[in-house]
Every structure is written in structure tokens, then in C-alpha cells.
Amino acid sequence: MSRPLLNPRLAGLGTTIFAEMSELAVATGSVNLGQGYPDTDGPQEIARAAADAIMQGRGNQYPPGAGIGELRRAIADHQRRYYAVDIDPDTEVLVTAGATEAIAAALLALVGPGDEVIAFEPYYDSYAACIAMAGGVRVPVTLRAPAFRPDLDALAAAVTDRTRLILLNTPHNPTGSVFTRAELTAIADLACRHDLLVISDEVYEHMVFTGEHVPIATLPGMRGRTVSISSAAKTFSFTGWKIGWVTGTAELVTAVRAVKQFLTFVSGGPFQYAIAEALALPDEYFRSIAADLRVKRDLMCAGLADAGFEVYPPEGTYFIMTDVRAFGEVSGLEFARRLPHAVGVVAIPSEVFYDDRDAGRFGVRFAFCKRKEVLTEALARLGRLRAP
Numbered sequence: 001m002s003r004p005l006l007n008p009r010l011a012g013l014g015t016t017i018f019a020e021m022s023e024l025a026v027a028t029g030s031v032n033l034g035q036g037y038p039d040t041d042g043p044q045e046i047a048r049a050a051a052d053a054i055m056q057g058r059g060n061q062y063p064p065g066a067g068i069g070e071l072r073r074a075i076a077d078h079q080r081r082y083y084a085v086d087i088d089p090d091t092e093v094l095v096t097a098g099a100t101e102a103i104a105a106a107l108l109a110l111v112g113p114g115d116e117v118i119a120f121e122p123y124y125d126s127y128a129a130c131i132a133m134a135g136g137v138r139v140p141v142t143l144r145a146p147a148f149r150p151d152l153d154a155l156a157a158a159v160t161d162r163t164r165l166i167l168l169n170t171p172h173n174p175t176g177s178v179f180t181r182a183e184l185t186a187i188a189d190l191a192c193r194h195d196l197l198v199i200s201d202e203v204y205e206h207m208v209f210t211g212e213h214v215p216i217a218t219l220p221g222m223r224g225r226t227v228s229i230s231s232a233a234k235t236f237s238f239t240g241w242k243i244g245w246v247t248g249t250a251e252l253v254t255a256v257r258a259v260k261q262f263l264t265f266v267s268g269g270p271f272q273y274a275i276a277e278a279l280a281l282p283d284e285y286f287r288s289i290a291a292d293l294r295v296k297r298d299l300m301c302a303g304l305a306d307a308g309f310e311v312y313p314p315e316g317t318y319f320i321m322t323d324v325r326a327f328g329e330v331s332g333l334e335f336a337r338r339l340p341h342a343v344g345v346v347a348i349p350s351e352v353f354y355d356d357r358d359a360g361r362f363g364v365r366f367a368f369c370k371r372k373e374v375l376t377e378a379l380a381r382l383g384r385l386r387a388p
């Protein structure tokens with residue numbers, strides 16, 4: 001066949017590095033700090049609630065297109081409890097197959113061919129692919145080490161008369177930056193001035209160590225132009241359940257739902273019941289997420305620095321970016337490929353998160369959503385990097 005099989009819009013976008021690194025981890029018996037999923041499950045009572053729902057015949061058939069009422073109400077209650085916003089669970093909430101589907105459906109709904117989408121790189125890998133599927137043009141604005149702050153002048157300069165929306169992610173994967181209220185206010189002002197939409201990916205909303213998580217939709221002028229996205233995957237450590245959600249005005253949610261309907265229609269019926277219960281857990285649960293991760297972050301930051309890495313301590317999420325030049329390395333990619341063989345640890349090279357590969361050339365990312373003894377073992381192994 002002379003014509004390439006893959007839709008040319010997606011050419012070059014499928015990164016295989018996560019699969020490559022996971023395979024290397026298995027082949028070398030490495031501690032895998034590559035992909036960002038926890039090695040322990042979420043609360044037992046929530047797992048039990050999902051099992052009960054299945055056995056009691058709740059959610060085993062197609063649930064309602066927008067998600068079950070219990071979950072939509074729980075999402076609205078959560079937004080009120082943590083951000084003091086009032087959302088109508090009947091018209092302003094949509095349950096999705098993880099945040100991943102929410103991002104895809106929102107971009108496909110709101111972006112047309114030739115529309116420009118500004119996103120801060122490094123970015124989560126589905127962003128580039130979904131913008132491309134929508135026929136949009138991605139316009140990266142680079143977060144640079146050591147602080148990885150949004151460059152507001154660069155952002156303003158990136159806006160053109162073809163700009164349709166800004167795709168935000170705070171707390172930010174992979175840098176761990178938590179955008180401040182002042183930064184978000186500046187971004188919101190820009191969006192209002194140029195009449196732009198915003199898609200705001202907030203899946204790490206409960207994993208903040210420094211500062212606070214501010215949903216941009218709560219800032220003046222933003223409610224009517226923001227699609228907010230979150231997910232149960234990170235907050236409740238059930239990444240395999242793929243329960244995510246969108247909140248926004250009825251108009252925006254209806255647009256996203258029009259696409260979601262033809263992607264999955266619905267998903268995860270019994271899990272929706274369980275996540276409705278999870279969202280109603282007491283404040284103590286939500287506080288414990290960041291408190292537990294903070295201990296791991298501190299352990300990893302200190303251990304990685306001792307092992308010789310330049311470390312950029314994250315303000316949120318469960319990722320740490322590092323620089324490997326102190327090891328005499330000129331390529332994070334080569335370093336990451338060698339690391340499993342050298343000492344038995346897997347990490348992800350930062351450059352795969354960038355369009356501007358040079359900006360991420362010297363970095364590797366470690367995930368620390370693992371048991372403490374796993375992190376300690378990884379650090380002991382990494383300590384051998386500097387051994388004579």
C-alpha cells in the first residue's frame with residue numbers, strides 16, 4: 001500500500017517511550033518510576049462499593065449519557081466544598097471515560113481545522129494528539145527550568161487572530177508547577193481580552209504541596225469560557241477505572257457531550273457509583289493525599305540530589321523533573337535508556353513531553369506515587385551511579 005496507514009495528522013505523535021521503558025523495566029528487573037500510576041490501590045471501602053454495585057446490578061447496563069445522577073451530584077458537591085462554586089448537576093456536569101476522554105471530547109468539540117491552541121509545554125502526551133485529531137494547530141509556550149513558571153509575555157505574544165483556546169494544566173505534569181492565582185489571573189485576563197476559551201486539566205487538584213490549587217473557572221469572566229476537567233484516577237488511586245468529568249456552563253458541557261456521545265457514549269457504570277461515594281469522603285481523606293505524597297516528595301528530592309541529580313522540587317503532582325548533566329550526560333533520552341541496565345531504575349526522558357526537544361534535552365522525570373520502600377530501594381540503586 002503506497003499511502004501511509006496512519007492519518008497524516010497523527011504522524012510522528014505516537015510516543016513509544018512509555019512502552020519501551022515499561023518493557024525495559026520488566027526485562028531488567030528495574031524499579032519502575034516511569035509511568036505515573038500508584039502501586040497501591042485506593043480506599044478499600046471504595047473498591048468494595050464498586051464490587052457491590054456490580055453484584056447488586058447497579059450500572060451494569062448503559063448508564064445515562066451524562067453520567068449517573070449520584071455521581072453528577074457528588075461532583076457538584078465537591079466543587080462547592082473545595083472551590084465554593086455552584087454547579088447544576090443536571091446540566092453542568094458530564095462524566096467521561098477518564099480525563100483523557102474529557103480532553104479529547106473538549107478539543108474535538110471546540111477546535112476546528114486551522115484553529116490555534118496554545119498549551120504550555122512540556123505537556124501530557126494526549127494534548128498534541130487530540131489537537132491534531134481536531135485539525136487544530138498547537139502553539140507551545142515553554143515552561144523552563146529551574147522554576148517552570150508560565151512566561152506570560154510569551155503567552156501574550158503567542159495569541160493571534162486564529163487562537164481559539166488555551167489548554168491549561170495545573171498542577172502541571174510533568175514539571176510539578178502549581179500556577180499561582182496571579183499567573184492564572186493574568187491568563188484569564190488574556191482569555192477575556194481576546195475572547196478565548198480555556199480547557200483546564202486539573203487532575204492533580206488534590207496534590208499540592210506549595211501554594212493552592214485555583215480553578216481558573218472561579219476567576220472573574222472565566223466561568224462562561226472554561227471547560228474544567230478532573231478525574232478519579234489520581235485523587236482516589238484507581239487509574240484503571242477511567243472515571244473522569246467535565247464541568248462548565250450548560251452550553252459548553254452540551255458541546256463536549258455531543259462529541260463524547262460518539263467516542264464512548266458511556267462507560268464504567270458500577271465505578272461511577274463507587275466514585276460518587278469517594279467524592280463524599282471526609283476532608284481528612286483529601287488532606288491525606290498531599291500529606292502522604294509530600295513525605296515521598298521530600299524523600300525523593302533529597303535522595304536524587306544525593307545521588308547527583310539536579311532536582312527541581314515539584315509544588316504539586318507526583319512527578320519530579322531532574323537534570324542529568326552532572327553525570328556528564330548530554331542526553332536525558334540516552335541516560336534514561338541506560339539507567340535500567342546500569343542500576344535497575346526506570347525514568348522517563350523529559351524531551352518526549354516537548355515540541356521543542358532541546359528545551360527538555362537534559363532532563364528525566366521520576367514518578368514518586370509508589371510505596372516508600374520502593375522509593376527507598378530506587379534511591380539506593382541510584383546512589384550507585386556515582387560509585388567509583
Ligand SMILES: Cc1ncc(COP(=O)(O)O)c(C=O)c1O
Nearest residue numbers: 098099100124173203231233244
Ligand atoms: C495531566 C494529565 N491529564 C490527564 C490524565 C489522564 O487522566 P485519566 O487517567 O483520568 O484519563 C493524566 C494521567 O496521567 C495526566 O497526567
